[in-house]
Amino acid sequence: MRRGERLAVLLAVTVASPLGAQGGAPPFVVPAWAFPTSPPPPKGSPPAVVDSITRHRVPNSPRRYTRPQVANAFDIPDWFPWQHPPMPAPVQYGVRPEGRACGFCHLPDGQGRPENGTLAGLPVEYAVRQVRAFRDGTRQSANPAAATGPMHTVARGFPSDDDIRAAARYYARLPLTRRNVVREVAQVPTTRIAGLLYAYAGTGTEPLAGRLIEVPESFERHELRDPWVRYTTYVPVGSVARGRRLATRGPAGAATSCAACHGPQLRGVGEVPPIAGRSPSNLLRQLINFRTRTRRDSTAASMYAVVDSLTIDDMVALAAYVGSLSPSRSTRK
Ligand code: HEC
Ligand code: HEC
Known part of the structure; x- marks a missing residue:
């Protein structure tokens, strides 16, 4: 600046x-x-016990995923693969260790969730600029304890702007449905x-x-x-x-x-x-x-x-x- x-x-x-x-x-x-x-769990609390056997489903999808599969930020669950074009690598796999896949939070079809927001239909340059703003700290949250934290870590975890641009191009073409x-x-x-x-x-x-x-x-x-x-x-x-x-x-x-x-x-x-x-x-x-x-x-x-x-x-x-x-x-x- x-x-x-x-x-x-x-x-x-x-x-x-x-x-x-x-x-x-x-x-x-x-x-x-x-x-x-x-609030985060108190220090010293035992790690959460995760059921890795039960295969879950959602309405209208033939797919089944276990909890660990749903929680895999480096090869994300995709319940409706026929509803969107093939995802580019940053959206599906991300970049280890901190660059979690965009689709993990914003979903494969870019509809996003209230806590992170929709990416479907966002202009490419706008989206790229926002990720840069998270990276350099010019985009924060009015409540420092909430919401933007994960996106800051992720933005820094993608060293190459080419990955961000590939993700932004992919999402820009998708329709937002309410x-x-x-x-x-x-x-x-x-x-x-x-x-x-x-x-x-x-x-x-x-x-x-x-x-x-x-x-x-x-x-x-x-x-x-x-x-x-x-x-x-x-x-x-x-x-x-x-x-x-x-x-x-x-x-x-x-x-x-x-x-x-x-x-x-x-x-x-x-x-x-x-x-x-x-x-x-x-x-x-x-x-x-x-x-x-x-x-x-x-x-x-x-x-x-x-x-x-x-x-x-x-x-x-x-x-x-x-x-x-x-x-x-x-x-x-
Ligand atoms: C771990 C979860 C997570 C991942 C993975 C993630 N994001 Fe985000 N993203 C967020 C959160 C949380 C926000 C909302 C921050 C806020 O409300 O200020 C956000 C916001 C954004 C925004 C701003 C949207 C807007 O309309 O203002 C863009 C653009 C964005 N992310 C792009 C990406 C891209 C591209 C990737 C992959 C390279 C990615 N995100 C991966 C959590 C994530
Ligand atoms: C003078 C032009 C202008 C007007 C008028 C305007 N906006 Fe915006 N708005 C923008 C721009 C430019 C951005 C992107 C800001 C950035 O890059 O951070 C934006 C971003 C936003 C965002 C954030 C979207 C996101 O992806 O996170 C919201 C929400 C928003 N505007 C709501 C409104 C509402 C509601 C009104 C009317 C009451 C309004 N704007 C009027 C120019 C405008």
Whole structure:
């Protein structure tokens, strides 16, 4: 980073910090609930016992995998090989010891999971730049304990940009299909935090209280890396309409309407990424990351004017609306 840029970043961070004056606006406080994180097991706990015999299945796939096979980050499980082109080596095998295969987390068809995000349909140069940003630390998470950690290790684990580019080219051609449903509720089924995600706790309901909570319909299928598991996102009543208004008018005027840069249906233009139909909890975290300047790679600044006037309720509304849109012509809402 050049000196001037570093200064600009420092200033930006100061302005965004909860202590800084924000033009009279209330300071932005990062809500912990938006970044679910399980604490690591206490030191000295015995290693988890893994069943290496039972062969698991997911609906509509003839394949069977054991737990160790599902957890193999250097030759990943692929439940539906006929649904995508052959994977290039970085996507299927990665590079030992730290460069785990992209498809391990983002899945072979690039639909990704709420905790890591979709890669299907991302512009090649945008994706390559993001991986570089993880590598050089200009893309972090507003909650340092959550989410970006694995991607930093992985980005450093791929020494060659050629591998990253091959992966990005592969994913760029794949269609994104929406696998989430957005529901406006006052009460949400109780949840527990499992890894970097919410899962149903199975014990009644509790007030949603302004949160956005995304839950897989089956945590088991999520864990088995079934790309077809669906996710339900619970948001406060009125969020989708409020998000639509904000998106259309722009939080700070027409120049900040989402369509001005992300295209008329928010399916991306040039190197500006598509956002329609992506995981709402992931979209929300990215808005918070821009707001707190923890995303500050070379092209992140376009988003600052968009997010700076948003409250957390606005962000929840935008994530709900954008996530509820259809990502492509071929899939239904
Ligand atoms: C161990 C899991 C893991 C592996 C393996 C992995 N990623 Fe990621 N990736 C993540 C996580 C977690 C995030 C989300 C970070 C965040 O939300 O800020 C992410 C985010 C990304 C993003 C940003 C997406 C966006 O729209 O902003 C890109 C691009 C990306 N990864 C590319 C790759 C590529 C290419 C590979 C293989 C070379 C790869 N990842 C391998 C976990 C992983
Ligand atoms: C002035 C142009 C501009 C406008 C207006 C704009 N965006 Fe963006 N947006 C971008 C660019 C450029 C990026 C990529 C940033 C980067 O490279 O880090 C981006 C990235 C994002 C991301 C992160 C996507 C990812 O892959 O992680 C989200 C979420 C997002 N925008 C949401 C919105 C929403 C919601 C609106 C409307 C309220 C909006 N944007 C308006 C230019 C814009």
